[in-house]
Amino acid sequence: MRSMSSAAVVVHTPGYFCDIGPHVFPVEKFARVRADLVNGREIEAGQLVEPAPAARENLLLAHTPEYLDDLDALRWTHRTHMSELPLKAEIVRAYRLAAEGTTLAARGALEHGCGINLGGGFHHASADRAEGFCYLNDLAVAVRVLQREGRIRRAAVVDLDVHQGNGTALIFHGDQTVFTLSIHQEMNYPMPKPPSTLDVGLADGTGDEEYLRQLDPALDAVWAFAPEIVLYQAGADPYVEDQLGGLALTLAGLEARDRRVLEGCARRVIPAVVTLGGGYARRFEDTVSIHARTCRIALAAAEAGARRPA
Numbered sequence: 001m002r003s004m005s006s007a008a009v010v011v012h013t014p015g016y017f018c019d020i021g022p023h024v025f026p027v028e029k030f031a032r033v034r035a036d037l038v039n040g041r042e043i044e045a046g047q048l049v050e051p052a053p054a055a056r057e058n059l060l061l062a063h064t065p066e067y068l069d070d071l072d073a074l075r076w077t078h079r080t081h082m083s084e085l086p087l088k089a090e091i092v093r094a095y096r097l098a099a100e101g102t103t104l105a106a107r108g109a110l111e112h113g114c115g116i117n118l119g120g121g122f123h124h125a126s127a128d129r130a131e132g133f134c135y136l137n138d139l140a141v142a143v144r145v146l147q148r149e150g151r152i153r154r155a156a157v158v159d160l161d162v163h164q165g166n167g168t169a170l171i172f173h174g175d176q177t178v179f180t181l182s183i184h185q186e187m188n189y190p191m192p193k194p195p196s197t198l199d200v201g202l203a204d205g206t207g208d209e210e211y212l213r214q215l216d217p218a219l220d221a222v223w224a225f226a227p228e229i230v231l232y233q234a235g236a237d238p239y240v241e242d243q244l245g246g247l248a249l250t251l252a253g254l255e256a257r258d259r260r261v262l263e264g265c266a267r268r269v270i271p272a273v274v275t276l277g278g279g280y281a282r283r284f285e286d287t288v289s290i291h292a293r294t295c296r297i298a299l300a301a302a303e304a305g306a307r308r309p310a
């Protein structure tokens with residue numbers, strides 16, 4: 001008999017935490033989500049995979065050498081100054097770990113049906129620029145590494161963070177092998193919004209029912225693209241209690257959102273990769289429980305998929 005999570009690879013390292021000073025971004029959430037899943041016995045501590053920092057040659061598949069040089073030298077330039085974060089070695093290292101983490105989760109998803117990075121989703125970083133708490137775009141690095149390894153050709157990034165996935169959109173602009181979907185609050189950062197393959201900009205205060213009504217046809221477009229892997233940026237910030245978001249999803253609405261994506265992948269036998277993305281709820285515990293529930297849904301969907309008769 002299979003254990004609960006045998007169909008998934010779960011990636012995390014304590015190095016995802018870095019000291020960014022007093023900040024709205026709760027970097028302690030990564031370890032708290034891990035603890036939540038281990039304490040709830042959804043995953044075993046021994047099952048967790050720890051990434052090393054991503055190699056420069058992998059980062060170069062999504063980022064320019066000039067920008068990576070700035071990060072290595074901790075240089076404050078026009079390429080790094082929009083991060084809204086300090087620029088310190090420990091912080092850059094955390095983003096390199098996250099980039100490798102999503103890559104490992106993606107390799108694991110191809111082998112086991114599901115991969116979860118308890119971090120990542122840094123969708124505002126573009127090829128040559130940091131932005132919006134994001135130094136390195138782990139989603140883009142992972143897709144490009146798998147393509148270079150010849151493991152996949154077509155990939156989709158399903159970005160349901162409340163903020164548009166501008167960095168991912170820019171990196172994959174004009175690339176016919178990658179479908180980028182972003183469903184976000186239209187009147188929110190970033191401005192302007194470079195085009196994804198499909199953008200769905202929602203009105204302020206959009207609630208569960210309307211959100212899910214817009215999600216379904218957008219996901220149909222993803223399925224029609226026939227991706228060989230889906231990378232899910234499962235931002236927790238469409239939540240009604242988020243400090244940086246202006247949508248109005250409830251916890252039940254977010255659960256329904258996650259099910260549409262993750263059960264949709266499992267039903268179609270498309271490997272799914274979860275990354276956490278944003279989450280700035282007034283109560284920190286809400287952000288942790290939203291992310292942990294996304295992971296639970298991914299684990300259950302993968303397990304159900306693995307039990308399906310061949």
Ligand SMILES: [Zn+2]
Pocket residue numbers: 161162163235237277278279
């Ligand atoms: Zn966000």
